[in-house]
Amino acid sequence: MTTDLHRRPLGTSAASDGKRPEAPHDGGARSGAVGIRDVVRWWPLVVLTTLAAVVASVVALGPRAPSYSSTARMPVTPLAQSDETFLGTSLVRDAGDANRTSSTLARLLDSHRVALETAQSLGGNWTPGSVRSAVDVTVGETNMIEITARAADPDQAVRLARTFAQTALNDRWQTISAQLDRRIAFATRNTAADPNAGEESRRLQLLTFVRESGADPTLSIDSIGPAVRVKEMPAAVMIGMAAVGGMFLGVLGAVGIERVRRRAQNDDVAPAGREPDGSAPETIGK
Structure with missing residues (x-):
């Protein structure tokens, strides 16, 4: 006696009732949103840009002659x-x-x-x-x-x-x-x-x-x-403004690097998670 099973694409089950299974949801990794935790991961970059801005402002100020x-x-x-x-x-x-x-x-x-x-x-x-x-x-x-x-x-x-x-x-x-x-x-x-x-x-x-x-x-x-x-802006204020500007640039750099990193990960995961070709049905005969 020969029993013909329903032809189903490989990788599917009867419980799925012919519907394509949903891909796993990867929260923020695929959404492109960068959170505070992602920025904190790149804290060395933020610190370095802030320090560089402060040092540059101190050098630029130097000994200021009165005007x-x-x-x-x-x-x-x-x-x-x-x-x-x-x-x-x-x-x-x-x-x-x-x-x-x-x-x-x-x-x-x-x-x-x-x-x-x-x-x-x-x-x-x-x-x-x-x-x-x-x-x-x-x-x-x-x-x-x-x-x-x-x-x-x-x-x-x-x-x-x-x-x-x-x-x-x-x-x-x-x-x-x-x-x-x-x-x-x-x-x-x-x-x-x-x-x-x-x-x-x-x-x-x-x-x-x-x-x-x-x-x-x-x-x-x-x-x-x-x-x-001429009254000049206090050196402390100018250095503080430089520090804020350096920190802002560091955060922007961290966000940009994190987005590039996620895009690269998504490009690597996409081929592995691609759905198998079901055009060739599997037939089991007995």
């Missing part, structure tokens, strides 16, 4: 928006917003040309790059430009602030004076053509007065502040 700053205050007196006498010149004109007017002017003053001329006036080791890195041109109070200069010597800080501010004024006046000359020539021709042109004559007188004054009426130097020592 001083001096501020030149430059008030802005903008022309009215409706002014027509100084049309075509670079004199400061009201933009409708005091902050916007001062901000635009501050960007114009903080130029490479002014830094170059300042470095030439100071002499020594000053360069346009060192001048620009040591000087900040900012907006202070309403209609006020502040030029803050920093140096290792208090007298040098005051000299740098004064020189930069005066150089900026001189640079602007070179452009403005040439523009005023053109405006004066134009107004002179109009006045000569019409001697009764009272408004044009008044403009000519005002243009001539400003040109002969030799100074920008819309921008000037109000004061040069005495040098004050």
Whole structure:
């Protein structure tokens, strides 16, 4: 007598009722989530990066020389928006917003040309790059430009602030004076053509007065502040920040290494856990 058993794929049982058995669940190993215990496993890496950051910050700090700053205050007196006498010149004109007017002017003053001329006036080791890195041109109070200069010597800080501010004024006046000359020539021709042109004559007188004054009426130097020592962040705070940053980098490195390790393990386990091919049924005959 021959008994034919049901054809079943190898590795299955009747109790499974033909259903594929579920693969074992490997919790976090396959999920990709990295927990605190996984990071603690790589504690030497975290410690080393933290120590490296602390040592680097200590070396960078070293013996710090004191730094001083001096501020030149430059008030802005903008022309009215409706002014027509100084049309075509670079004199400061009201933009409708005091902050916007001062901000635009501050960007114009903080130029490479002014830094170059300042470095030439100071002499020594000053360069346009060192001048620009040591000087900040900012907006202070309403209609006020502040030029803050920093140096290792208090007298040098005051000299740098004064020189930069005066150089900026001189640079602007070179452009403005040439523009005023053109405006004066134009107004002179109009006045000569019409001697009764009272408004044009008044403009000519005002243009001539400003040109002969030799100074920008819309921008000037109000004061040069005495040098004050710059307050620096305490060394302990900077070292503490470096330690936190190093620890953070160490934790990121540990997480990255752990994820790579898990991915490699999963790639190795996948072929071993693959389901056998059941396309060739096993038949038992008797």
